Amino acid sequence: MTVTLADVAVHAGVSPATVSRVLNGNYPVATGTRQRVLDAVRTLNYVVNAHARALAVNTSDVLGVLVNNVSDPFFALMAGAVQREAAREDLLAMIGNTGGSPVEELRYIRLLLRQRVRAIVLTGGHRDDADYLAELAELVRHAVASDTRVVFCGRPPVPGCPAITLDFDNRRGAQALTRYVLTVGHRRIGYITGPAGHSTTHARLHGHTDALAERGFSVDEDLVVSGTFDRESGWEAATRLLSAPEPPTAIIAANDTVALGVLAAAREAGIAVPAGLSVAGFDDLPFSMDAYPALTTVRLPLVAAGQRAGRIALGEEPLAPGTVATVRTELIVRDSVSGPGER
Amino acid sequence: MTVTLADVAVHAGVSPATVSRVLNGNYPVATGTRQRVLDAVRTLNYVVNAHARALAVNTSDVLGVLVNNVSDPFFALMAGAVQREAAREDLLAMIGNTGGSPVEELRYIRLLLRQRVRAIVLTGGHRDDADYLAELAELVRHAVASDTRVVFCGRPPVPGCPAITLDFDNRRGAQALTRYVLTVGHRRIGYITGPAGHSTTHARLHGHTDALAERGFSVDEDLVVSGTFDRESGWEAATRLLSAPEPPTAIIAANDTVALGVLAAAREAGIAVPAGLSVAGFDDLPFSMDAYPALTTVRLPLVAAGQRAGRIALGEEPLAPGTVATVRTELIVRDSVSGPGER
DNA sequence: CCGGCGGTAGAAAGGGCTTGCCATACAATC
DNA sequence: GATTGTATGGCAAGCCCTTTCTACCGCCGG
Numbered sequence: 001m002t003v004t005l006a007d008v009a010v011h012a013g014v015s016p017a018t019v020s021r022v023l024n025g026n027y028p029v030a031t032g033t034r035q036r037v038l039d040a041v042r043t044l045n046y047v048v049n050a051h052a053r054a055l056a057v058n059t060s061d062v063l064g065v066l067v068n069n070v071s072d073p074f075f076a077l078m079a080g081a082v083q084r085e086a087a088r089e090d091l092l093a094m095i096g097n098t099g100g101s102p103v104e105e106l107r108y109i110r111l112l113l114r115q116r117v118r119a120i121v122l123t124g125g126h127r128d129d130a131d132y133l134a135e136l137a138e139l140v141r142h143a144v145a146s147d148t149r150v151v152f153c154g155r156p157p158v159p160g161c162p163a164i165t166l167d168f169d170n171r172r173g174a175q176a177l178t179r180y181v182l183t184v185g186h187r188r189i190g191y192i193t194g195p196a197g198h199s200t201t202h203a204r205l206h207g208h209t210d211a212l213a214e215r216g217f218s219v220d221e222d223l224v225v226s227g228t229f230d231r232e233s234g235w236e237a238a239t240r241l242l243s244a245p246e247p248p249t250a251i252i253a254a255n256d257t258v259a260l261g262v263l264a265a266a267r268e269a270g271i272a273v274p275a276g277l278s279v280a281g282f283d284d285l286p287f288s289m290d291a292y293p294a295l296t297t298v299r300l301p302l303v304a305a306g307q308r309a310g311r312i313a314l315g316e317e318p319l320a321p322g323t324v325a326t327v328r329t330e331l332i333v334r335d336s337v338s339g340p341g342e343r
Numbered sequence: 344m345t346v347t348l349a350d351v352a353v354h355a356g357v358s359p360a361t362v363s364r365v366l367n368g369n370y371p372v373a374t375g376t377r378q379r380v381l382d383a384v385r386t387l388n389y390v391v392n393a394h395a396r397a398l399a400v401n402t403s404d405v406l407g408v409l410v411n412n413v414s415d416p417f418f419a420l421m422a423g424a425v426q427r428e429a430a431r432e433d434l435l436a437m438i439g440n441t442g443g444s445p446v447e448e449l450r451y452i453r454l455l456l457r458q459r460v461r462a463i464v465l466t467g468g469h470r471d472d473a474d475y476l477a478e479l480a481e482l483v484r485h486a487v488a489s490d491t492r493v494v495f496c497g498r499p500p501v502p503g504c505p506a507i508t509l510d511f512d513n514r515r516g517a518q519a520l521t522r523y524v525l526t527v528g529h530r531r532i533g534y535i536t537g538p539a540g541h542s543t544t545h546a547r548l549h550g551h552t553d554a555l556a557e558r559g560f561s562v563d564e565d566l567v568v569s570g571t572f573d574r575e576s577g578w579e580a581a582t583r584l585l586s587a588p589e590p591p592t593a594i595i596a597a598n599d600t601v602a603l604g605v606l607a608a609a610r611e612a613g614i615a616v617p618a619g620l621s622v623a624g625f626d627d628l629p630f631s632m633d634a635y636p637a638l639t640t641v642r643l644p645l646v647a648a649g650q651r652a653g654r655i656a657l658g659e660e661p662l663a664p665g666t667v668a669t670v671r672t673e674l675i676v677r678d679s680v681s682g683p684g685e686r
Numbered sequence: 687c688c689g690g691c692g693g694t695a696g697a698a699a700g701g702g703c704t705t706g707c708c709a710t711a712c713a714a715t716c
Numbered sequence: 717g718a719t720t721g722t723a724t725g726g727c728a729a730g731c732c733c734t735t736t737c738t739a740c741c742g743c744c745g746g
Contacts, residue, residue, distance in 0.1 A: 002489050004702055015726045020704060027705090030724060045485060050457040051397040052702035055731050060394065062437070062458075070413060070438075071423040071646075080414040083440050087447075092454055094405070095413070095438045097426050111435055114393040115405075142388060146345050231629075260633045286574075290603045292635025303414075347732060358696045363734060370735090373694060395732035398701050 003046045012040035023048065054116060059147070062092045063313055064112035064120040068100040073285045074255070078123045078153055078306035085310025091118065100124070100195075102132040109139050112148075119149035119313035122163070123306075125200035126155050137161040144321050153309035154300070154327075156199050162321035164312050166305055170200055170282075173298040173329030174207025174252075175214075177280055180296075180331060181250050182215055185339040186278060190248035192237040192258055193226045201226075204254055204282060223248055227258055234261025242269050242277070249277065249340040256281035256288045259295055263336075274338035284332050293335035300329055346389045355383035366391065397459060402490070405435045406656055407455035407463040411443040416628045417598070421466045421496055421649035428653025434461065443467070443538075445475040452482050455491075462492035462656035465506070466649075468543035469498050480504040487664050496652035497643070497670075499542050505664035507655050509648055513543055513625075516641040516672030517550025517595075518557075520623055523639075523674060524593050525558055528682040529621060533591035535580040535601055536569045544569075547597055547625060566591055570601055577604020585612050585620070592620065592683040599624035599631045602638055606679075617681035627675050636678035643672055 005023075009016045014033060021027040022037040029037075040046070054060040063086045067075035083093040094117065096108040105122070112120050120143065126133065137160045140150045150163040157165040181189055191208055194201035209219050225240060227233030234253055238261060241248055253259035259281030263273060271277050273293055281288060284299035305327050311317045319325075348366075352359045357376060364370040365380040372380075383389070397403040406429045410418035426436040437460065439451040448465070455463050463486065469476065480503045483493045493506040500508040524532055534551055537544035552562050568583060570576030577596055581604065584591055596602035602624030606616060614620050616636055624631060627642035648670050654660045662668075 006702075016703075017705075017727080018725060021725090024704085027725095028723065033724080047453070047456050047485075049398070049459065049702055051394040051403065051459060052731090053704075054394040055392070055398055055733085056702080056704045058731065069423060070426065071416065071419045073414065073416065073419075076414045076416075076419045079438075080412060080440060083413065083438065087440065090454075092437045092439065092458065094435045095422075095426065096435065097423060097430065110390070111433075113390050115435065116392065116394060142390075260630075264633065287603075287630040287633070290607065290630070290635075291633055349732075359733080360696060360698095360735080361694085364695090367734085370695095371693065376694080392732055395701090396734075398703090398732080399734040401701070 003044045005046070005048070008037065008040045008044055008046050011044055012036045058116070059118060060116050061090065062094055062115055062117045064094045064096065064108070064115070064117045066096045066098055066105060066108055066120065066122050068124050069097050070095060072257070073287070074257075074283055074302065075123055077285075077302040078309070081303045081306025082121050082153070082310040082313065085307055085314060089314055091314070100127075102127045102129060102136075106132070106135055106139065109136075109143070113139070113143055113146075117148060119151060119315075121151045121153050121309050121313050122155060123153045123309075124155060125198050125203075126158070128197045128199060128202070133158050133161075149313055149315065149321075151309045151313050153305055154302075156203070157322075157324045164319045164321060165324040166309050166312070166327060167324065168300050168305070168327050169329050170203035171207040171210065173300070173331070174204040174282065175211045176207075176329075176331045177282070177298050178208045178211035178252060179214070180333070181252060181278065181280060181337060182211060182217075184278070184337060185341065186248075186250040187217070187340075188220070188223065188246065188248040188250070190223045190225070190238075190241040190251040192234060192241075192251065192253045192262070193224065194229045194254040196226055201254065208252065227254060229255055229258060231257050231261040231264070234258035235265045236261075238262040238265035239269070242266070242271065250279070250337065251277065252280045254282060256283045256285045256291075256295060256297055259297070259336075260287075260291060263291060274336050278337040278340070280337050289334065291336070296334045296337040297332050298329050299332045301327060346387045348389070348391070351380065351383045351387055351389050354387055355379045401459070402461060403459045404433065405437055405458055405460045407437045407439065407451070407458070407460045409439045409441055409448060409451050409463065409465050411467050412440050413438060415600070416630070417600075417626055417645065418466055420628075420645040421652070424646045424649025425464050425496070425653040425656065428650055428657060432657055434657070443470075445470045445472060445479075449475070449478055449482065452479075452486070456482070456486055456489075460491060462494060462658075464494045464496050464652050464656050465498060466496045466652075467498060468541050468546075469501070471540045471542060471545070476501050476504075492656055492658065492664075494652045494656050496648055497645075499546070500665075500667045507662045507664060508667040509652050509655070509670060510667065511643050511648070511670050512672050513546035514550040514553065516643070516674070517547040517625065518554045519550075519672075519674045520625070520641050521551045521554035521595060522557070523676070524595060524621065524623060524680060525554060525560075527621075527680060528684065529591075529593040530560070530683075531563070531566065531589065531591040531593070533566045533568070533581075533584040533594040535577060535584075535594065535596045535605070536567065537572045537597040539569055544597065551595065570597060572598055572601060574600050574604040574607070577601035578608045579604075581605040581608035582612070585609070585614065593622070593680065594620065595623045597625060599626045599628045599634075599638060599640055602640070602679075603630075603634060606634060617679055621680040621683070623680050632677065634679070639677045639680040640675050641672050642675045644670060
């Protein structure tokens with residue numbers, strides 16, 4: 001049915017070994033012979049069987065990337081960058097959507113391990129669940145033991161987990177942002193968090209409270225409402241905050257997508273931004289500069305991080321398992337935040 | 344080094360065949376035996392070798408998706424949907440960024456064919472290049488001959504190419520949009536195309552000229568400027584159009600991303616939208632509703648299409664190779680287009 | 687008491703490729 | 717002209733599963 005290397009060998013009048021060597025170019029083959037083999041390959045339309053090859057050499061040309069959701073630019077930007085790095089080395093990238101579910105994530109890792117992937121890149125924060133983290137660590141140890149590099153991209157390290165970590169400095173980024181909002185004069189600042197029990201949620205919220213504490217302010221529980229990192233939850237949370245007896249003069253969202261929901265809610269409530277309400281996001285996704293008003297936010301170098309994660313995954317940046325690197329963030333001041341008094 | 348099925352067999356005191364059968368559950372195995380095997384698998388931390396399996400059964404649990412760029416929501420939305428469908432069947436999805444390059448696309452298809460993927464989904468339009476299309480058709484024929492389904496998602500059929508096609512009705516969508524812009528009163532309508540020689544570019548431009556012709560208007564060459572489907576090109580094209588001696592009163596962009604660039608250009612030029620200039624996009628990407636003003640555009644059911652493409656790829660919707668289905672589009676009227684006179 | 691059967695398990699033959707080791711042929715060297 | 721070397725090619729043993737075919741066992745019905 002399908003053409004095999006042996007068929008090519010017969011057609012070219014050589015042994016399978018020779019065909020293999022021509023194809024891999026890792027052994028001297030006389031020019032004439034090579035040509036005959038190449039011709040045979042062409043006329044027979046031969047396509048190597050990657051599985052047979054992977055089986056023989058015990059490694060594959062594939063790299064796995066796990067994201068919450070590729071349709072979310074936050075993840076797509078990282079995944080795309082990893083993918084491009086992989087492509088440079090002629091590797092294929094398998095991308096899995098975990099939907100943020102620990103169970104799905106573990107399932108995918110197992111699936112990828114079966115594929116004997118060269119490396120696995122895990123993006124986005126993790127759920128703070130002891131059982132899950134223990135199992136994750138176990139799997140990563142297993143992976144690393146079988147020469148599969150594991151890279152965390154934009155997620156904090158996990159104790160006992162020999163992955164190479166590239167974490168975003170969410171806490172300091174959030175701190176800088178809140179500090180800025182305080183500096184322009186806001187005192188009643190609403191904060192919309194990400195989902196509970198999520199590392200990114202914690203880090204950003206901590207940064208926020210750090211900044212408040214630093215100026216001697218305490219956290220007003222009524223101003224902190226929890227969401228789910230999506231536009232919808234931003235809309236709901238903002239609507240709630242704005243209808244309170246004493247509404248905030250500024251709202252900081254867990255991320256840009258949530259901030260979009262906040263802007264929509266403000267628009268519907270007839271509140272001008274930033275005149276009547278300041279709004280800030282986090283991530284600096286591409287659309288943020290085109291929001292109205294353009295979002296003041298914290299930039300995460302998603303592409304650069306993905307790229308670096310890719311390079312690490314390929315082993316081009318020799319880091320020992322367990323290494324932790326922190327990626328800096330940058331405050332991006334645009335138009336959605338102004339002083340509470342200004343109009 | 345790594346644990347093999349044979350090791351498990353020894354540990355459980357059974358033959359490899361039995362272990363395989365326990366793992367695949369496609370053959371009766373006594374409960375006691377099964378349990379022993381399962382225990383052995385657990386204690387040894389056994390992970391099947393997908394390659395050996397694929398080699399033995401001559402097919403893999405993988406599906407390939409080719410996109411121009413995962414970071415572009417247009418593609419990410421489709422790819423994500425395909426991926427989710429694949430996940431339902433426990434398949435992995437390999438995603439490749441072609442960057443819109445025919446060469447890369449062909450390269451990826453070959454790579455995927457090596458992997459003996461179950462199916463390949465190609466998204467986005469194609470380059471109108473005879474050589475490329477011929478080679479593509481050749482590859483697809485080859486793929487189909489070896490039981491690899493090929494699905495075109497959002498791209499027109501290619502003659503002699505036994506792929507299953509799910510094409511967007513770009514032409515009619517564009518026609519409806521231009522018709523609408525004409526209806527509200529515009530007569531000088533600028534049009535920013537996608538890259539030359541691209542099927543989507545053609546289809547949308549045709550729709551535009553169809554609508555003009557239908558009302559008895561001819562195309563003013565000066566008002567049609569070509570771009571590249573990205574924000575930057577929208578900005579440049581719009582800047583050019585707006586600085587002309589007799590600028591258009593409306594600009595229709597090849598897609599929403601380009602429209603964002605147009606909006607930015609208008610803002611910088613101090614032109615209010617839609618009072619001073621109407622702007623329309625295409626695709627209805629998520630961010631379009633949050634642009635300012637909210638974009639009037641044409642909605643493409645990207646997720647639904649990707650989902651369907653996934654189902655077809657999985658063989659759940661039995662369609663013969665060569666089948667062509669057209670996906671309807673929908674005009675979405677929002678705020679970025681108004682009559683030329685209105686303020 | 688025996689042929690036969692349902693229920694389980696094993697032996698072994700692939701599946702397509704790589705690669706260490708050996709064989710050959712001819713050129714080069716003394 | 718014998719010998720050592722170099723360039724090239726083949727042999728065959730894996731790599732780790734799946735699956736057909738065969739074997740075995742205890743049991744039933746005749």
